[in-house]
Amino acid sequence: NLIETQQLSSHSTWFYMLLSIIKKRRFRAISFFVPSCDLGPFFLVQLELKALEVEDHWFCSKVIVTDPEGRQQLFPCYQWLSPKKKTILREATGFHSKCKSIYNSVIVCAVSCRWSVYDSEIPHIVQVDSASGLPYETVSILSMLFPEYIKKHWMTDTFFGYQFLNGLNPMMIKRCSKLPNNFPVTNDMVKSALPKESSLEKEMEKGNIFLCDYARLGGIVGNVIDGIQQYLAAPLCLLFSNPQGKLLPIAIQLKQKPEAQNPIFLPTDSKHDWLLAKLFVRNAEFNENAVNFHLLRTHLLAEVFTMATLRALPSVHPLFKLLFPHIRYTLQINIMGRKLLIDLPSLYIFTTQNCAIGIKGMITLMRRATASLTYSSLCLPDNIKERGLENIPHYYYRDDGLKLWNIIHKFVNGVVAHYYTDRDVQEDSELQTWLTEIVEHGFLKNDNSGIPKSFHTVAELVKFVTMLIFTVSAQHAAVNNGQFDFGAWMPNFPSTMKAPPPTTKGQATAESILAALPNVKHTLIQIIWQLSYPFGYYPEELFVEAVPLQKMEQFRQDLKALEGEIEARNKNLELPYDYLNPKNVANSVDL
Known part of the structure; x- marks a missing residue:
């Protein structure tokens, strides 16, 4: 790589440098010298890239300036230099805005980074249509594993409960000290899942009953894919942490409103009814x-x-x-x-x-x-x-x-x-x-x-x-x-269900x-x-x-x-x- 450097000017605060790039091959550490002169203290370095090709870009990690006495100043860059713009680097010592005697803040990105409102009720996003509109320093690469354990255990209640704690979404579960009014689970429904001398009320007092409530999904109409209506539920799922430390589901209601057409599914139901309820969860x-x-x-x-x-x-x-x-x-x-x-x-x-x-x-x-x-x-x-x-x-x-x-x-x-x-x-x-x-x-x-x-x-x-x-x-x-x-x-x-949540028990089959x-x-x-x-x-x-x-x-x-x-x-x-x-x-x- 051939690098030509030229001093444009010097100033007690600003130090301008022009890098003319002759060839683009690979990354290198580049050193160059300017005539010895008294620059005084300076805090900013400006880089400008000149390239033979319009889309030629060079990555600059940092600029280190060494004065005749051997003192060094670091100017971090870590971004791509583009022929389209000048890049201003600040000396690495950290200062916050109270230190006005050190520098006057120049917020360059405030001009180029603008807010866009995708929807007024969700967080705002950057006003850029494609990654090419971003600064060149934001680049990276991609890659991809296969689980046999899940294939073997996905139908078990033990693994179903485990995923609320350590699966992809460990954020929904919470301790239940009192059942929601719209989830009328009785002790008789779940007593077979609890210790013999205990009850639902006693286990709630002990802190062993947990709830996942998907009320945010209530009332949302399913998508239509390839002309076929899709379905989703807004379930409530009750879980019990048993004496062996296993978290097990003990009751599932698939809609928020309790009614005859919204049964509470239990582990004692048919295996297909219970599995289907868990699939909607x-x-x-x-x-x-x-x-x-x-x-x-x-x-x-x-x-x-x-x-x-x-x-x-x-x-x-x-x-x-x-x-x-x-x-x-x-x-x-x-x-x-x-x-x-x-x-x-x-x-x-x-x-x-x-x-x-x-x-x-x-x-x-x-x-x-x-x-x-x-x-x-x-x-x-x-x-x-x-x-x-x-x-x-x-x-x-x-x-x-x-x-x-x-x-x-x-x-x-x-x-x-x-x-x-x-x-x-x-x-x-x-x-x-x-x-x-x-x-x-x-x-x-x-x-x-x-x-x-x-x-x-x-x-x-x-x-x-x-x-x-x-x-x-x-x-x-x-x-x-x-x-x-x-x-x-x-x-x-x-990701979707092609049938609506069941309204009665005893209908599900393989x-x-x-x-x-x-x-x-x-x-x-x-x-x-x-x-x-x-x-x-x-x-x-x-x-x-x-x-x-x-x-x-x-x-x-x-x-x-x-x-x-x-x-x-x-x-x-x-x-x-x-x-x-x-x-x-x-x-x-x-x-």
Whole structure:
């Protein structure tokens, strides 16, 4: 590669450089010199690429400037240089907006990153139609496993119950201390599933009864696929954690309104009646996971977090440096999803072509889910407590997730406390603007969400940033990485049902169940994932100060220790839970 460099001008604050690219072959470390002169202190470097080909692009990782005395300054880049634009780099030392004597904030991305409203009642998205409209630094690759265990165990009550804790959607289950009025389960119905000397009321008092309520799906009309009406239910499922630590379903009602044509199905019913009821619950799980817990609560929130960070925080801001590895590929994967996996103007192509919940139903569900979105539900320790799941056994999502939350919190606190006091937090206008963008465009100014409207203390900021990083990394891994494991064997996770929920008992047969399941072509949902950087691995040198660098190294050591703990435990499990093993968690949302 031949590189010609030319000094255009020098200034005490700005230092311009022009790189004329003669040939594009491969990446190299490039060194060049400018005539010795007194530049004085400078904080910005501008790069401009000149290429022979119009679409020629070069990736620049960083610029290191060494003065005649040997002192070095680092200017992180980590993005593609384009002939179409000039790139401004800021020196790596972190400063927040209170440090006005150091720099005047220039928020470049606020011009290029604009909000778009897909629907007024769901979080807003970036105003870009294709990934090519994004900055060139958002690029990555794709890849794909096969589960035999699910094929062998999908019909058992034990595995059915297990999936509420450690399957693809460990978010619906909650402890039941009192039955809902619309779920009239009696002790006589379930006594055969309980210990001999016990009762439903006693087990609820002990904290052993749990509920999954899919009320958000109520009233949604099924999709029409290839001219055939599809169906979905809005079930209530009651579960019992038995003395052996197994979570078992003991009652299922498929519609929200109790009536004669809406029977409560029980394990003592015929095996086909019971299996069909469980299949409708699994389909409800599919819808809640795909639309609410995966799309809304990780992808769309991650897009909001990314947009707010790019618009409100300059690259020199310590919070930008901390968050950038966790937002880097979000806009790319979301836009690719809307263009490739998705059939615009719908959001996901499989919802309109392969699933019971079509585009209208999906928007309805997403609106309801957005309205019920709370800050506490995104903060794992609060969420576990609210759902009453502190003591249920074998809940590995909870166990591993809380350990990951604490490791992230320790890391974030170490970095944030290095730059901020409580007063700094209160006076950082860019930080407050960043939060306002998230509240307005992600939570739609919902006063019932519990989302903070401003930050007053370091502790508040640390918790919020911990939530953000956990959401886009660990939480996304928990609700995404098992898609193929739990969904490749279609009967375990049906995307649609071709028959309506049964209104009477004793009618289901093996043939009627098979006829209710999706056609083969409607189950061919391509499962891929994008290879992002592993959790805690930060190849970009965005920090230069000793304290954040030390905290990053300690963070990696803590993650490695947790990896060892999880792998040691998994050796003794029939079905290992590995989705929150740090080595399987990506830095950012990647599918």
